[in-house]
Amino acid sequence: MDEKYFAKKIEQRWQKKWAESGAFEVEIGGDKPKFYQLEMLPYPSGNLHMGHVRNYSAGDALAWYKRLKGFNVLHPIGWDSFGQPAEDAAVKRGVNPREWTEANITSMQGQLQRLGLSYDWRRQMYAHRPEYYKFDQWFFLKMYEMGLAYKKTTQVNWCSHDQATLSNEQASGGMCWRCGNPVTKKELEQWFLRTTAYTGQLLDDMKLIEDGWPQNVLKRQSDWIGRSEGAYVDFDVMASGEQLFVCPIVDGLTSMVGKDRGRVRVFTTRIDTIYGANSIVLAAEHPLIQANLDNFSSEVAEKIAYIRAENAKPADHEVEIEKDGIDTGLKAINPFSGEELPVWVGNYVMMEYGTGAVMSVPGHDERDYEFAKKFGLTIKRVIVSTESSDSTDLQDAPDSAFSEYGVLVNSGEWSGKTSEGAKREMTAYAATNGFGEGAITYRLRDWGISRQRFWGSPIPIIYCDKCGTVPEKYENLPVRLPENAAITGTGESPLAKVPEFYETTCPKCDSPARRETDTMDTFVDSSWYFFRYTDAGNSEMPFDPAIAKYWTPVDQYIGGDDHAVMHLIYARFWTKVMRDLELVAFDEPFRRLLTQGMVVGETFFDDASGKRAYAVPDDVNVERDAKGRITSAATKDGKQLRHAIERMSKSKGNGVDPDEMVEIYGADAARLFVMFAAPIENELVWNEAGIEGAVRFLQRVWRLVYKWRDVDAGPAAASASSGPARALRRKTHQTIKRVGDSFESLQFNTPVAALMELANVIGDFEITPDAASAEDRLAVREALLSLVLMLTPFAPHTAEELYSVLIDNEDGIVANDARFPEYSAELARPDEIEIAVQVNGKLRGRVMASPDADNAELERLAFADEKVREYTDGKDVVKVVVVPKRLVNIVVKG
């Protein structure tokens, strides 16, 4: 053993010991309570970035903490190894996606190992290997049987940059989740998973996890699910004059009521304003509109086609979309008032939400108001008023809609009622009279999972001329990806060009048939991978329910909040499906969720010479303002550079290579620093300056241990000592409390600070080892053992090494199954505490007092203080406020 701190040497030694002893390999059972610690699995891009280091360091710290607390901790890692980058690499460099992926995984496994993360490596899952994706397919077949997987032709989100389909969640904000480019629409036949079958549960079950999940993620999920309560109202629709008219029958949207009469259903949350409707407005894609295109004038038909085309274009949020529309000439009847209303097509009505049809009430809805104004339509009477006054004609006056609740006027028999009451009663009235009903709509849609991609799980479906769509048999799973396929990146399914793949026979009738050539969205893999870890080798089932029952649900999940409405919704949905399949017996997969902030870096671009980014500004001159923000940047030869703060990654060129950090400073220092630098949920602007401090701290602890290593405690003089020994023990126990509390509340920066304080106090302990009394020795030894044990979650190699030095044994913390130090409230209790003395709220003195001193005693001490007297003598004492154990505030006058 060396007396100098060489990170590399001890890191290699302990990593080897852990691997050889299977230190983090766990099984079900035993006396210890279980704890499932999980971090979001990485995509094998080839390189770890600092965001990974932050995520996995935090998870590892918790895993260690729980182990030290006596838990049986499952801490696994795996690979989200299907997906587009592998295909991009194939297109760009002609490499085989499988080989590229496997090589990346190998290199990243090495990086994770060098960080010394405490995984049960045996349990790794690899999404791209048949042993895993077999069960993607297994689940698909189950969902097909349950009616949860179905195929339909629809407008899907299309990213023309990536040449790929996207689910609604992946196109959130109108931008592609991968590349950030605007999304267009494309009509395709796609497989969907019926997430909407679980809408209510996805919303309601948030109650079960609201204490363990960040507010902001819950909020985003509930916004995404988008519950909205209102009513359906059916308007009779007919042609006007000689116009021909057909009414298609589409369940829930349209129906026939007579030879020349149809009905169209609108959704509204404000049925109370129905007397103010001046028209009904339909989406251009609405079946009623599409069915009548030939019956409309060419002008109308052209306009509708135009609107439809515009709707498919990518959204630009910088520019507000101008309202557009046209009067179709059709007429509708307001079922409440009996009025005849024109039927319009409007670009602001979306086919995907509600019924694709709305009643337009310009007086009380801002969008309808804009629409009416643009086309010079009548803005009808006031329907909702703040007083129950008589009607006012809105036509001249208004410059905006009044969209609040109030009292109804001009509303027939409902005049005089409140909006709330009228909504209830009018909905009931519509229902009894057969032209409507109460309705709840959601924004959440089904999950489109078909991808015209090679590198994903094949969808296990076969198309037979005789039998139609036929699911593959379970015994034929996995449907394997071929070794090779021409990958062009042009958006067609590569598998459709591989006859050896798609040529098959029908599982039902044995005649020649064709396989589905689309593959599944990669988010399928990550929707259930954390169950696979519990039983990673199972070849018959995704996992054995009995084993999963022991480990799941996940106790603590850590990852970025960029997955708030993608992965986390899908995983919750999948869990509910698994529950209905009786594979699991709970509703929610993740008890607690911690969202860690991004690690970002400063990036510099030279727009003139292309897109080169400068990573470390060695060759960049940077000017900063008082807050340290960059005001300008230029190359050494004076070329101006554009600068930005961006998520760190190798591809952006601003990445700090974790391997390099480990090489220079050591894994422990890198991990410790990342944990200490900022609260875990904050964004971390990467700045390497601070890491030296982490190294210094580890070296300080190292020197302290070696300084005292030969002093054993001797006969345990556990009785309360006085003086420095007692003070040290007090600090030790206060630190134990602070560090434990911090872990429980998922804080990682403050416990490091607490450990630094403790190390500082040990360093200030002035007795030399030779002169130390038995009490001194006990105090120092306890302090050092506690410090080292509590350091384990942040710097496990150093902790293991120093622990073995302290106990003078080759084995360390793991081998001895050591425990987090025991906290003693008695030892943490101070003999004396400092009481602040204020006069009129301003600090004027400090006095020492016993923690048990009563208020009268504290008051007496306060008045006895010389400094305080200067401010109180000769003045009237109006009031004295005493806060036990904290302060005395004397209020004086004059």
Add this chain to the structure above:
RNA sequence: GCCGAGGUGGCGAAAUUGGCAGACGCACUAGACUUAGGAUCUAGCGCCGCGAGGCGUGCAGGUUCGAUUCCUGUCCUCGGCACCA
């Protein structure tokens, strides 16, 4: 536009939830030890002031003996959503 979170030293941040603002660390300054130090140690480090002292948690008010913490208004920053009827 709507919703949410947040503004504390030169920087990252603490603050027992209404009770000594700035713990811990980075950077910086001075000194010690050194052939040397980018090692280590000592001291200093919110602002103004020689000092006593005064001021200070985005800004303006309010509640309170006492406010970074609660309330009202306002400004700014970041994030989410984007015609959801």
